[in-house]
Amino acid sequence: MNILLRSWSAYTRATARWPGLAALVPFIPVIALWVAVTESGMFPRAFLPGPVEVVKAFFSLTYRGILPDYLQDSLVRLFTGAALGMAIGIPLGILIGTSKWAHRVSWPILLFFQAIGDIAWLPILLIWFGFGLTTMTFVIVYTVLFPVVLNTVLGVESVPRDLARAARSLGASPARVLWEVTLPGALPNIITGLRNGLGYGWRALIAVEMIVGTSGIGFMMFDARRSGSVVEILLGMIILGLLWYIVDAWILAPIERATGQRWGLVTS
């Protein structure tokens, strides 16, 4: 008991010093289980390779330049789609959030199209745009758009009315109220929307790459299935998880915290 307690306190102290450690340690039992299962000989190696094979595949694919290229393709697609989605979604959300009229007109349409979902568009997109970048970008923009719009509306509507009134009585024009009050007031929600949108977009992208892609992580995994290379499939899955963890925990979450908590908008 005493030893457990002491090692736990050592662990909390270590993770306080190296926060990255806290993210890695929980995976130790998962990897151990993986090793145990593969080493037990329950499954043939080609059916379920171990971590060592996956790491080897990582180095060989990196060395041959395939992995970096595919990774870059996937990320560029994701960020182009996300940027477009934001460029459309934030102004749209502000319009809907500030104008009762726009709200009434657009809300049913928004909910209708939100329900259709990203992948459900693929059949018609393939007919319209074929197998290519346009189709992929459309799907990502579509997935990113809804969380951004809905959260922006939420953010705009959550800005206390007195703040806009205060700004007006201090001489701000309606346009400056938008810039000085509405936008910063809605920012924490906008970032939450972006965070959700990127998460959905990342998943949608992989799915789309499997179907229409000629490159990218999703394509790599689906292509590996054709040649029966489980190692590459596992590698793809691990990269998806790792990459998202890095983007979310190291970039998006800190931005979200920095805006919301510093201003006391989010009680933390």
Place this chain on the structure above:
Amino acid sequence: MKTLELRNLKKTYFDPYAGSHVTAVHDVSLEVQQGDFVSVVGPSGCGKTTILNMVAGFIPHSGGEILLNGKAINGPGPERGVVFQSFALFPWKTVLDNVGFGPKMRGVPKAERDRIAHEYLALAGLSHAASRYPNELSGGMQQRVGVVRALANHPEVLLMDEPFASVDAQTRMTLQEELTRIWQERRPTVIFITHDVAEAVFLANRVVVLSKGRVLDQIEVALPRPRVWDDLIEDETFKRLSAQVLHMVRSA
């Protein structure tokens, strides 16, 4: 010289759920001289906030006139500064930038508006808090910033709606004393809304008593200044005036 004039002001709200009209302000006429300090008291629901919101230009009036220097007001404007019960400080701006917001809207360059903001923060004893964010301040400090932010924009009229209602009793007394001191120094025209009778009498030159959307009576407060609670709490005139206003409000 009269700055602000309300003539037969009226406000009718439409209640969409009941489908009927509610008259919150029936017929209010009021004159406020330049540099005067007027308190408005009345029981809850008598229309105090409604009147202030109309004068501020936040909501349209249904009848009568609101004249500032003889001209009808039209929407909110910087010549009518407002101090809110909710403080309404911008959470994403530092205290300094909150106070400098009005000058910024007027196009005053950064260095000059920082100088103005520092000057007004000093007036409220808040120089040390200039670089902090509103949520890092106590309620009393936040409302000092609220008052000073409105003043730094040099409004012709300062409109205050129960600004000290949400701070503790001790802090409220300090804020009231500070407000009278700042008012004496800068002499803005003030309309101060409250349901606290003692506060109304302590602060103002004149107390307007409202009842059900009408002016019931107006009482002159000829107490000497500077006013401090330690003196006035025992003062016979203060006690008599407070009692007089209290009876009126309670019978209103």
